[in-house]
Amino acid sequence: MLEERVFTAVGTSNIALIKYWGKxxxxxxxxxxxxxxxxxxxxLSSRTSVIFSERLDRDSFYLNGKVQDINxxxxxxxxxxxxxxxxxxxxxxxxxxxxxxxxxxxxGLASSAAGMSTLxxxxxxxxxxxxxxxxxxxxxxxxxxxxxxxxxxxxxxWNRGELDDGSDSYAEQxxxxxxxxxxxxxxxxxxxxxxxxxxxxxxxxxxxxxxxxQSRPQFAERMARELAEAIGRRDFNALAEIAIRDSxxxxxxxxxxxxxxxxLNDTSREIMNAVHEINESAGEALAAYTFDAGPNAHVITxxxxxxxxxxxxxxxxxxxxxxxxxxxxxxxxxxxxxxxIDVGSMLPKRSSGDE
Ligand code: DP6
Numbered sequence: 001m002l003e004e005r006v007f008t009a010v011g012t013s014n015i016a017l018i019k020y021w022g023k024x025x026x027x028x029x030x031x032x033x034x035x036x037x038x039x040x041x042x043x044l045s046s047r048t049s050v051i052f053s054e055r056l057d058r059d060s061f062y063l064n065g066k067v068q069d070i071n072x073x074x075x076x077x078x079x080x081x082x083x084x085x086x087x088x089x090x091x092x093x094x095x096x097x098x099x100x101x102x103x104x105x106x107x108g109l110a111s112s113a114a115g116m117s118t119l120x121x122x123x124x125x126x127x128x129x130x131x132x133x134x135x136x137x138x139x140x141x142x143x144x145x146x147x148x149x150x151x152x153x154x155x156x157x158w159n160r161g162e163l164d165d166g167s168d169s170y171a172e173q174x175x176x177x178x179x180x181x182x183x184x185x186x187x188x189x190x191x192x193x194x195x196x197x198x199x200x201x202x203x204x205x206x207x208x209x210x211x212x213x214q215s216r217p218q219f220a221e222r223m224a225r226e227l228a229e230a231i232g233r234r235d236f237n238a239l240a241e242i243a244i245r246d247s248x249x250x251x252x253x254x255x256x257x258x259x260x261x262x263x264l265n266d267t268s269r270e271i272m273n274a275v276h277e278i279n280e281s282a283g284e285a286l287a288a289y290t291f292d293a294g295p296n297a298h299v300i301t302x303x304x305x306x307x308x309x310x311x312x313x314x315x316x317x318x319x320x321x322x323x324x325x326x327x328x329x330x331x332x333x334x335x336x337x338x339x340x341i342d343v344g345s346m347l348p349k350r351s352s353g354d355e
Pocket of ligand 1: 015016018019020021029035112143144145146147199200291292293
């Protein structure tokens with residue numbers, strides 16, 4: 001039996017500069033290409049407390065003060081990760097998970113990456129599983145692909161891998177958060193609503209119907225190699241072109257899906273034009289945009305140009321706010337005073353929205 005103890009962790013989101021969009025194995029979540037991301041800092045974080053206890057009569061999960069239906073569709077699939085961890089630890093106790101994001105959930109700001117990586121980090125610690133970073137990323141990957149890149153700080157590559165069992169498809173840090181400290185992500189929040197099509201089903205439809213998608217894995221793999229080199233020599237011009245091309249390549253396959261999928265809106269396209277204008281008038285790349293499965297823009301720039309990029313973005317109609325993030329350092333365990341769980345009642349500490 002486990003000692004009854006709350007474990008609380010904070011973990012962060014990541015922004016892919018080379019995108020993952022498509023699985024070669026849906027059960028194990030094995031990608032069709034390697035991807036590279038920047039782990040974001042605690043301006044885009046999830047705080048998660050977990051406790052395993054025989055006093056709990058079932059598993060439950062509270063997100064931002066609201067109890068979630070863990071028997072429902074995709075959440076059910078993602079929550080299987082807890083069973084996997086329980087089996088690894090030989091534990092049968094139920095779990096209470098209380099999680100809070102400090103940024104819009106499911107609006108394309110990869111809240112699931114922060115949430116899933118932090119949950120697995122907290123739960124594996126609570127279960128006393130001494131996972132290496134590689135094994136941790138493999139477990140997280142099976143919950144949600146892009147989340148596996150949030151297990152480390154700085155620039156992280158999720159290797160496609162070749163093996164059928166997925167044991168070589170893991171995330172690893174390629175450069176730490178101090179390697180290129182000038183790099184900053186200015187996020188233009190365009191919509192805080194929930195997205196229409198989840199990434200999970202969107203990428204499935206793209207793989208099934210897009211003719212353009214045929215060429216994507218090879219292209220992305222080449223871009224991933226070139227990006228790792230560009231980051232290594234801190235070459236912002238190269239980073240910008242690669243990130244922009246890869247984002248547009250992914251969104252082109254979405255549009256080529258039938259029926260078409262379009263996550264971008266007019267504001268997103270105006271931001272794209274603004275970035276190209278900024279770069280053209282400077283005669284070099286000062287900024288790059290990249291979009292996940294949503295209309296919010298991640299505009300990557302460097303310290304010297306943050307102010308002008310912010311100014312230009314805030315002039316655009318439809319941009320509701322800007323969030324800034326540097327490279328983050330990956331998940332960590334917090335002290336007891338940061339816990340979100342009241343052990344006496346086995347409920348979330350805050351009463352708002354609880355049942
Ligand atoms: C567009 O990781 O959400 O953000 O593995 O099915 O859970 P599942 O998908 P998910 O897909 C994210 C795709 C993306 C690109 C990226 O982050 O690489």
